[in-house]
Amino acid sequence: MGDLMYKYDTYDQAMVDARVDEFRDQVARRIAGHLTEDQFKPLRLMNGLYLQLHAYMLRVAVPYGTLSGAQMHALGDIADKYDRGYGHFTTRQNIQYNWIKLDEAPDILADLAKVEMHAIQTSGNCIRNTSSDQYAGAAADEVTDPRPYAELIRQWSTFHPEFSYLPRKFKIAVIASETDRAAMRLHDIGVKIVRNDAGELGAAFYVGGGMGRTPMIGPLVRDWVPLDQFITYAEACLRVYNRHGRRDNKYKARIKILVHELGKEEYTRQVEAEFALLLAQNIEPPLAELERIKAQFADPRFEAGLADLVDRSDPDFALWVDNNCVRHKTPGYIAVTISLKPIGGIPGDASADQMRLMAELATRYSFDELRVTHAQNIVMPHVRKDQLYDLWQQLDEAGLGTPNLDLVGDIIACPGLDYCSLANARSIPVAQKIGQRLAAKEQQIGELKLKISGCINACGHHHAGHIGILGVDRKGTENYQLLLGGCEGADTSLGQITGPGFDEDGIVDAVEKATEVYLSTRTDGERFLDTYRRIGMAPFKEALYG
Amino acid sequence: MAEVQFRFRHDEAVGDPGVTVGAFGAQSNAAAVRLEPGDEARDLLPHLDRLRLIEINFPVYGDGRGYTAARVLREAGYTGELRAVGDVLVDQLAFMRRCGFDAFAPEVALDPAAAQAAFGRYPEVYQPTVDGRAPIWAKRHLAAQDG
């Protein structure tokens, strides 16, 4: 297993093994007819197994997006053995397989358990996978690695007996920098680890963010929770939600609605009251447990004195470095993004061979570590600059070298109506056509985060796109709304609809027109988002609707 | 009233069904009360010493408010019988036990073998609750604990 991430001890392993046995028993009872589908559904959902448009879909958890080479290799093998040779990386840092058979699902979970992986609580009305910053442990601007806190949350939330039948799903994100690379403000709970003036670490809690039908930015509920009260505070937030979250209307059941309807002050007051009572219950793990987890996320043995420059004489390589590689906290190293968005490809998909190749490359070039990003790409967090060219050549040969991180071709798209029974419209063909249409101008346009959702559930995070696209059903045909000006960073904002929707060809034209408005009005150094914020919606509306 | 199918207590069961929370206040002799999901468990705290049975109803298994109610009552010191009634299925038994339920009266009787397997499925627990089981983090740091 990777050296620099959490490794299961015998207790953790016993838990996932018991879960496999439990699910095997539940599947057997379902197939024998002892459980109806209504009774079985929440159980299979709590193991990430959906019944989707074409078959069962399995969503495997990648806790805070971190994977070892062996784990990524296993994901590739699972794609070959049980599915159709590929997987889909999601906007919550997980991976999905689309062609699963129910009677094989327990075997898949058993195979996952062998590499310390699982599909626990990746669906259902429970606490889901906790996400984090894809550059954790590598970023120059973090106060600490956020992932130990995410691991503490993972264990606290796993099989939590009080919070397994919540009003609705619950998603937590943890960051430890001012720059929010995990869309933390758009989560049910967003935690930011911060340092106070005395140099101590504590946690700021934002509660009640989310997308979907009613997007909301999570308000700050507590700016400082000491680390030795962190889990107790989270428990208080959840308890108030379990008790008072709406259960009368599925579309009003998230915590964001509760916080909005109570108001931030009243919600906070209730949490603080619960928190005071819970402190007496001694449910907080000792700081020694946090330290034990932190020790497993120690820095790799970075070499000192390495060359801190990159040979840029190959222009294709230089372009990829400029786009896909970001500064590392340690001289001589760099963090690399492998784009899963080839022009005309399916955003976020990787073949089994590609997964195994990425695994091998990570073992060789990145201290055996990979990250899944919520933008559906893969990061190799710790690469030596003097090995970067070798790495790039191998990625490029495998179709993994597209130099488009955060450019318009780096599209976030949900699977849409091609795969998802909840969708109103297909999203992938739209992504493909936009990528092809704008390929020639992509570098000139610069940073433009385009996000597509096939329905209002917003799994494509379209509210947070600089350009967002929402698929709707207009009298039985697919139609697309265009949104502008969303952003998921520290300056989180929600996209605004431009006006009437478009058909598939029309939305591609509309996106192109929006980029033309930008290119013709931008001032020096402005990204698309900056220009939009400066000039407003009117010039775009004019160009789109005349 | 559904039969109590599983009970983890040694005292005698209270035979009367629980009165509603609304009626309970007016009846000083009632020793059994029944909580619906929308009721506030903490309304019962002043009366815990005279309560021998609290039934918590799960009209549909997906409404998880009863889990919070159970824990709140146990955390406040209630030691009487805490009985889960209603749409109680095999796969919720272990969580209910951990939240403090010690009696189960499912509307539809459960297969006893399946129930027994469910109660004993997990050898370890990640979180401390009122059931007294040591959480995994406590077992990891035994040496560091006082006493």
Place this chain on the structure above:
Amino acid sequence: MKLLTGNDLKSGAVTWWDGVQWSLHVEDAIDVGDHADSILARESAAQRVNAAYAIEASKDENGVRPGHIKERIRALGPTVRPDLTLKPADPAAGQWVI
């Protein structure tokens, strides 16, 4: 016409009621008329189908055509991966969906 579609419990494969059993091919689907509910109840209880439901459809020169694009995609497979559909060699399959 009214068709019934569901999933095979074990394999998850999309199936269509053909009057006798559940077929993988929408072309075999028959009009169940007013009997949707009774067939669904019987077949679900016998576990010969899972999560089945009724849809509107029509018949044209190509055969059975589900009324909504969602079920046409369900009948064929993902339009963006022709190789994974029921008709990988048919270049017109994607157009049929739309």
